[in-house]
Amino acid sequence: MNCRRAMFSDLLEMQNCNLKNLAENYSYRYYLFHYLASPEMLEVAEVPGKQKICGYVMSQMEEKGNAKDIPHGHITSVSVLRTYRKLGLATTLMKMAERSMGEIYNSDHVILNVRESNMAAKHLYQKTLGFIVDERGIEYYNDGENSYTMKASTKREIWNHTSKAIQSKIDEEKQKKDQEANSSENNKTQKEGQSRSTGKGKKKR
Template identity: 40%
Template structure:
């Protein structure tokens, strides 16, 4: 039975099997510790019965205090190769969405490599759709060119927001019928998203 639990400092020394994937964006230990300190509820690991780490999701809350606009952001989602195609990534996404919604988030956004079609298809199955492409968001290594990413929004949420520009600023998400899902598949290093579409 898979256990979903909070990520701990000890897990930093146990998740190399997950981070060795070339499609997984990796960071220095201080970066992971920053997320663990500021947004521990958004940092979740999946653990196998034998204690092996199967995958993790790392996210945060972003937004404006002045306008009371919050959303969840997925910084990293990765599953070890031997545990893929079991629905684990979708389960981790679902859990992060639930956490974000409980905290008053309007939606969840993220970035994904254009070349990662398995992830792109999974996000589409979860209700996300491409919003934009961000050019050269991911830095390349070994002399390869930088890689683009996609931006995604749910079609229902987009049309509701477009018809009521200021509505999103003056009311809470409970006035909308559906949870807002936004995926930004990245390619640029400047992401200037406007949530009052």
């Protein structure tokens, strides 16, 4: 999967991805506004060769109320299509968003809201990315569910974290390579043994 900055032509598919996954939906105009205002704050995951968007993160810098306000970003929405989950995509997209906030806007921290019942997202934010709960919003969502407002410094070191999903893929690949190397070593030894016993391979004098 290829994670990259969003392009204008991705906006419809981003909206589609959001409609399939979340109760919090936005008009196409909203995506367009975000794209025109700060294209560097929209990242997508694309299925290679298919030109299909399977995940996105949309974020923004909070407006400064006054000069003393600390610059900080806000994750507006993140989502990955069901078939492509647990592959580390949301982790990568979130890291990319945070990197843009830090590098382009010198953001100090990032905040987001998550439903109390959203186990997958809470794991992603707290366990994988190290967010902490800042506040609990009672009946924050339209359907009455409570929210957690979470916060993380954008100056923290998150780039070295490898998600378990990615790590297990790396381990799997390594195991496969080791097995291949072992079996080709075994074949070689077997062939050498056979040629010794049949006398094949010996130079005639």
